[in-house]
Amino acid sequence: MVRIGCCGFAKAQDKYFAAFRALEVQKTFYQPPKTATLARWRHNAAQDFEFTVKAWQLITHRSASPTYRRVKTPLSEQEKTQVGDFQLNDLTRQAWEKTLACARALHADKILFQCPASFQPTDQNMERVARFFRAIDTGGCLLLFEPRGKWQDTDIDQVCRISGLYHAVDPFKRLPVTSGIRYYRLHGISGYYHRYTPEELKQLRAMVSTQNPNYCFFNNVSMFEDAAAFQQLNGKDVL
Template sequence: MKRDKMKNVVISGVVRPGRLRMCEQSTPKREDDRSPGGVLVGCCGFPKARATYYRHFKVVEVQQTFYRLPEIATAQRWRTEAPTDFIFTMKAWQLITHEPNSPTYRRSGIAAPEQLLGRCGSFRPTPEVEEAWTRTLQIARAVCAQVVVFQCPARFTPTPEHVSNLRAFFQRIERDRMLLAWEPRGDWPDELVRSLCRELDIIHCVDPFQRLPLHGT
């Protein structure tokens, strides 16, 4: 998965047929319906009314789920109102990846996020992070998301603790048949990123105007 952050556009490779998730509300795209070159272009979030967006794009990366998860009924409504061949991808809830003192928590709706320090973020092996993934997964199932993106802050660097947390998290979580994409923003060595993505069966998510992905394209 490749992301153009400057233009708020997500450029995504077509989901591999063997990993395509199926649900009642969606059907796989026919071979002749795919975009040229196997590339799907959409936005990060809905910049216009959803009904208008659906007429122009075939994929979206839901941004809202990073800050604050919607109700399951809301996510189900998004899936129902979208065309049957429309593809949802989404960001994982920030409680998994970001420390509670991150400015992004201002939009979380959590009254006192500082009370979660040491218990959320950085893929910690804690009940709070486990619950955050469980709730993220519920929303992903509701929209029949094909990809879930774990966007990490620059402070999530390749320390032994962070690498251990990352590895343990992706080894133990339930993922259905979804593709999981990891977007590291710290100073991670290429070979470490490549080896972790291969080992954990995750996609390297990048800004294509900055670099090329190392695994999963």
């Protein structure tokens, strides 16, 4: 079975909730909303609707990232050196607790950690990942790891195995190294402005596991339309 949706609301909420039964929340990455706002989303969605959450960027991204333009939490010059790259300190612990609170407000049990391409598989970085996940309380959530850049399968396998993570991928670029859940993020074969063809959606359908839970979240210019077309292609197999 497969859950299909978009990375973020691609349309007005009421239209989105009517069309799909899953959403990967993006606002939690940029600046986590108030939990009351997220609880309202949960209330407005169908009972069988599933939210997943993207972890706050203070955990994964350095403060020099252009995505920090959307961070509203004030950071001192010292604090700007303490965020990102899975550094473990009071600031990133608080960022995790905020992420977890968002997940709880949405009744979400899957949290994605997307890394910037600058986060390379050095010994220091791999140890930072292991140390971070040893230290936090996961709250019973399933944690997903999406590295970018020059990560080899052996590097990803080591990190996921040590820290109990699941590998999130764009299946048109690589296949997951972990078994079990399939968590696909469709960024566009040629980039964000790519529109998936019917043939490409059929290829994606063939990559959906018949024995494990599948999540397919589109993150391209035509995400709503492509997700709807893929949902129609899957028919009765859609959750």
